Amino acid sequence: MANKNIYVTMPTLAPLGEVTENLQKVWESGIMTHNGPILQEFERKVAEWHGLKNHVVVVNGTIALQLAIKALELKGEIITSPFSFIATTSAIMYEGCTPVYSDIDPHTLNLDPAGLEEKITDKTVAIMPVHVFGNPCDIDAIDAIAKRHGLKVIYDACHAVGVTYRGKSVFAYGDISCTSYHATKMLNSGEGGGCYTNDDKLHEKMKRIRFFGFSDDKSDIVEEGSNYKMTEVHASVGLANLKYLQAALDDRKKKYMLYRNLLSDHPALTFQKINGDCNYSYFPVIFDTEKTLLKVEKALNAEHIFPRRYFYPSLNMFKDIVPYVSMPVSEGIAGRILCLPLYYDLAETDVARIAGIVIDTLK
Ligand SMILES: Cc1ncc(COP(=O)(O)O)c(C=O)c1O
Numbered sequence: 001m002a003n004k005n006i007y008v009t010m011p012t013l014a015p016l017g018e019v020t021e022n023l024q025k026v027w028e029s030g031i032m033t034h035n036g037p038i039l040q041e042f043e044r045k046v047a048e049w050h051g052l053k054n055h056v057v058v059v060n061g062t063i064a065l066q067l068a069i070k071a072l073e074l075k076g077e078i079i080t081s082p083f084s085f086i087a088t089t090s091a092i093m094y095e096g097c098t099p100v101y102s103d104i105d106p107h108t109l110n111l112d113p114a115g116l117e118e119k120i121t122d123k124t125v126a127i128m129p130v131h132v133f134g135n136p137c138d139i140d141a142i143d144a145i146a147k148r149h150g151l152k153v154i155y156d157a158c159h160a161v162g163v164t165y166r167g168k169s170v171f172a173y174g175d176i177s178c179t180s181y182h183a184t185k186m187l188n189s190g191e192g193g194g195c196y197t198n199d200d201k202l203h204e205k206m207k208r209i210r211f212f213g214f215s216d217d218k219s220d221i222v223e224e225g226s227n228y229k230m231t232e233v234h235a236s237v238g239l240a241n242l243k244y245l246q247a248a249l250d251d252r253k254k255k256y257m258l259y260r261n262l263l264s265d266h267p268a269l270t271f272q273k274i275n276g277d278c279n280y281s282y283f284p285v286i287f288d289t290e291k292t293l294l295k296v297e298k299a300l301n302a303e304h305i306f307p308r309r310y311f312y313p314s315l316n317m318f319k320d321i322v323p324y325v326s327m328p329v330s331e332g333i334a335g336r337i338l339c340l341p342l343y344y345d346l347a348e349t350d351v352a353r354i355a356g357i358v359i360d361t362l363k
Helices: 016-029 037-049 061-071 085-093 114-120 140-150 200-210 230-240 245-263 290-304 328-336 348-363
Strands: 055-058 079-082 098-101 124-128 152-156 176-180 194-197 269-271 284-286 337-340
Touching: 016 037, 016 230, 037 055, 037 230, 055 061, 055 200, 061 152, 061 176, 061 194, 061 200, 079 085, 079 114, 085 098, 098 194, 114 140, 114 328, 124 140, 124 290, 176 200, 245 269, 245 284, 245 348, 284 290, 290 328, 290 337, 328 337, 337 348
Parallel strands: 079 098, 079 124, 124 152, 152 176
Antiparallel strands: 055 194, 176 194, 269 284, 284 337
């Protein structure tokens, strides 16, 4: 029998019955949206899970980034990573700001604090670093630079559910941290996102912007708001899946380590340097050349295995939307990096088979 297709990722899903238990309550109450009781429970429990208080759940991670920029009233240049998903850049542009790229560290794949300061101009208003593949940025260095220059920091923590830095959730850092609860993420509500802040006033402001800009008693419009609300149906899925978050994290780490043990010694391969804690949500492999990557990708595809070139290309290559500025490290890594399949239901025998195909192709 032909092998079934293996994709780069699959969602971690609670048993359907646990979702329908939540949906039953939605059907009984008739409350489908408007920050209903299930959304509030999801919002509170995910924040508690991370040891945090302030969490504003929205429709997706891209909107979380936009909400953060809007709430901080930023207008000007935002320094960000060229090694990310397009949403990091497009959120900045949608809010009328200008993305300015600064190159990454070739080992951690995160913004390199060493090059950051020279990108600061009199128009710079913020830094938006990305915890790439759940690997925390050098937060101490970035926050020190921001403080020195009076800049805001919004972390794109869309990959970083469950990640800690210096004993606290990574969501505790920066002015605002934004995450994603998209189907492919460690915790998913189908589509979803969240903003975390330690600033109570900013938290309340983000809640108002999410709900059309209404005042707390809904008698007036006090912010330039919009509709960023998550439905009760999506919150029902997220709340059910939350129970399985720790199991998903443990499982990812185990399979990540299995891949590492099977692939570590090969001279054509290198791996992301983990900066302390990570959620191991992806298994990125950096090849010696793009040619080797393409050969391995082809061999895997022939076996119905579909890894993903994530992130490719480097965002500074999208010349139709941003003027090109060379980012040699990011461009070099983007051309040679491939994420191998990694998800909860992936069998360990499949991890071994995939690693075996990689090694055989490199012979
Ligand atoms: C680094 C990064 N930022 C932002 C996003 C956007 O998140 P969402 O898909 O929830 O809008 C993604 C999505 O994959 C991402 O990988």
